[in-house]
Amino acid sequence: MIWSKNETLSREEIEAIQLERLQETVHRVYEKVAPYRKKMDDMGVKPDDIKSLKDLSKLPFVTKQDLRDNYPYGLFAVPKEELLRIHASSGTTGKPTVVGYTKGDMDVWTECVSRIACAGGATSTDFAQICFGYGMFTGALGLHYGLENIGATIIPSSTGNSEKQLMYMKDFGTTLLVATPSYALRLAEVAREIGIDVKKDLKVKIGLVGSELLTDAMREEMHRYWGDDMIITSNYGMSELMGPGVSGECEYLNGMHINEDFFIPEIIDPETGEVLPAGEKGELVITCIKKEALPLIRYRTRDITRLMYEPCACGRTTCRMENLQGRSDDMLKIRGVNVFPGQIEEVVLSVEGLGPHYEIVVERDGYSDKLTIRVELAKATDSFKELERIERDIKNKLRVVLGLDAKIKLESPNTLARFEGKAKRIRDLRKGV
Amino acid sequence: MTVKQLSVFIENRRGRLGEVLHFLKENHVSILSMSLADTSEFGLLRLIVNDPEKGCRALEKEGFMGTVTDVIIIKLPHVAGALQGILELISENDIDIEYAYGLSVEAEDATIVVKTSQIEKACAVLKENGIGTMSPEELSKL
Numbered sequence: 001m002i003w004s005k006n007e008t009l010s011r012e013e014i015e016a017i018q019l020e021r022l023q024e025t026v027h028r029v030y031e032k033v034a035p036y037r038k039k040m041d042d043m044g045v046k047p048d049d050i051k052s053l054k055d056l057s058k059l060p061f062v063t064k065q066d067l068r069d070n071y072p073y074g075l076f077a078v079p080k081e082e083l084l085r086i087h088a089s090s091g092t093t094g095k096p097t098v099v100g101y102t103k104g105d106m107d108v109w110t111e112c113v114s115r116i117a118c119a120g121g122a123t124s125t126d127f128a129q130i131c132f133g134y135g136m137f138t139g140a141l142g143l144h145y146g147l148e149n150i151g152a153t154i155i156p157s158s159t160g161n162s163e164k165q166l167m168y169m170k171d172f173g174t175t176l177l178v179a180t181p182s183y184a185l186r187l188a189e190v191a192r193e194i195g196i197d198v199k200k201d202l203k204v205k206i207g208l209v210g211s212e213l214l215t216d217a218m219r220e221e222m223h224r225y226w227g228d229d230m231i232i233t234s235n236y237g238m239s240e241l242m243g244p245g246v247s248g249e250c251e252y253l254n255g256m257h258i259n260e261d262f263f264i265p266e267i268i269d270p271e272t273g274e275v276l277p278a279g280e281k282g283e284l285v286i287t288c289i290k291k292e293a294l295p296l297i298r299y300r301t302r303d304i305t306r307l308m309y310e311p312c313a314c315g316r317t318t319c320r321m322e323n324l325q326g327r328s329d330d331m332l333k334i335r336g337v338n339v340f341p342g343q344i345e346e347v348v349l350s351v352e353g354l355g356p357h358y359e360i361v362v363e364r365d366g367y368s369d370k371l372t373i374r375v376e377l378a379k380a381t382d383s384f385k386e387l388e389r390i391e392r393d394i395k396n397k398l399r400v401v402l403g404l405d406a407k408i409k410l411e412s413p414n415t416l417a418r419f420e421g422k423a424k425r426i427r428d429l430r431k432g433v
Numbered sequence: 434m435t436v437k438q439l440s441v442f443i444e445n446r447r448g449r450l451g452e453v454l455h456f457l458k459e460n461h462v463s464i465l466s467m468s469l470a471d472t473s474e475f476g477l478l479r480l481i482v483n484d485p486e487k488g489c490r491a492l493e494k495e496g497f498m499g500t501v502t503d504v505i506i507i508k509l510p511h512v513a514g515a516l517q518g519i520l521e522l523i524s525e526n527d528i529d530i531e532y533a534y535g536l537s538v539e540a541e542d543a544t545i546v547v548k549t550s551q552i553e554k555a556c557a558v559l560k561e562n563g564i565g566t567m568s569p570e571e572l573s574k575l
Contacts, residue, residue, distance in 0.1 A: 377442060377498050379498075380500035381500060382438070382548070384470050384532075391474075407474075408474070409474055410442070410444070410474065410475050411444055412442060412443075413498060414496045
């Protein structure tokens with residue numbers, strides 16, 4: 001089901017809405033947000049210079065550092081009394097990133113999430129169990145309001161206590177699961193341990209996964225555990241932009257449909273900042289055109305993707321962004337080679353005989369970087385040859401994909417850490433990198 | 434005749450072998466013989482024990498990867514070339530030895546544990562040639 005007619009507008013209609021909203025936003029931001037006004041003045045751009053969508057590229061970028069520099073409310077365009085809600089990113093290094101919502105922002109957020117939930121197959125009859133951590137993180141409450149808005153029944157189980165999560169699923173008849181891909185796999189593992197057959201004993205048929213990359217290999221792995229008929233879609237967002245709801249996949253899995261009447265996407269060369277033509281891969285930059293509290297203009301997401309404007313079989317005409325291969329923040333530079341954890345994940349999941357969990361360890365060894373991949377065996381064997389085959393398979397595939405030699409550490413099952421929120425699969429032990 | 438062997442995957446980490454032995458002891462599984470094949474990163478511990486199924490379950494509960502495999506225990510007289518003769522016989526029949534390790538040395542004979550390809554055929558060849566193998570019952574009396 002398509003939630004809003006705004007998802008099926010013609011390109012001209014979408015662009016007309018975008019231009020009108022962009023011009024309004026730029027005027028308002030210039031007037032109300034001093035740090036951004038200064039950036040525009042420094043570049044010699046005035047709000048009236050934005051005459052077409054192309055003129056967007058004349059505007060300065062906003063980065064995460066700008067949010068930190070203006071902590072907590074410096075980039076807000078409304079008096080803080082008008083805020084209805086505050087969320088914040090975890091802020092593992094330094095201050096967290098603070099975001100705020102007015103009543104209008106909350107409505108937009110709910111609308112956006114309702115759209116992506118529908119695109120992922122959700123309907124008013126679904127029982128949606130939200131296994132995202134409730135709290136300062138936008139994921140749980142974003143999905144909560146969006147799904148409630150379409151009439152689904154919400155089970156706000158949050159994270160933790162996997163056995164109880166599975167009991168809720170079984171007893172309450174959960175049909176829709178909201179979780180990170182890695183937690184969805186963890187739940188299936190725990191189900192097996194306690195004797196629940198997720199395919200037979202549970203009714204879960206929709207998975208809305210997010211807050212973590214969903215590689216094709218990971219999706220296959222999820223199908224293996226949860227059943228081939230489960231509809232598993234990934235969705236995208238970040239608290240700075242709003243939270244979940246910026247974009248999401250439909251059942252055709254052709255990339256994530258962007259809610260273009262609220263967000264204008266651009267792809268830039270991350271080195272030069274230059275806008276790249278449609279279809280080219282680069283860093284995603286998003287301009288929020290219908291936000292009141294924190295209307296970020298040309299926000300650099302650090303996410304690498306490309307945009308696709310061809311119509312989708314689902315009937316939506318909105319631009320799609322390719323599923324992410326990695327956040328540029330997560331990118332590791334190992335012996336001078338750019339490595340995305342997603343690439344390693346694809347390899348690990350493609351090797352027969354291994355479980356879906358892995359850990360990437362990077363160390364400094366003299367003057368060189370040492371890459372170690374820890375993986376878990378999935379099947380017991382008495383054959384040394386089989387163990388060597390697994391080790392060799394990963395090694396060879398990694399060499400092809402990354403051009404790097406890695407050390408492989410086979411481990412017993414359940415040795416590696418399991419995560420309920422975002423999985424932390426990288427340990428970078430190099431000093432001063 | 435074949436007997437059951439318990440194989441366990443162990444990471445090459447300090448204390449890991451000790452953990453396996455500890456959990457076997459806890460479950461009153463006693464070890465008659467063992468062999469450890471290893472690389473610098475991991476090893477396969479192969480054990481002849483009094484109750485391999487029980488040992489396997491106990492270790493799996495503790496997060497180890499265990500499996501039970503059929504192997505042959507061959508009885509060898511104390512004669513020079515006894516083992517060589519048997520191995521020749523096996524290879525003449527296009528059967529491969531995957532691994533072997535010693536089990537016991539008695540006054541009149543010794544025993545070795547052998548894992549071969551086509552294990553049923555290997556048993557038949559040994560039997561036809563009058564070479565003694567140990568039955569599970571005999572093993573349980575050791």
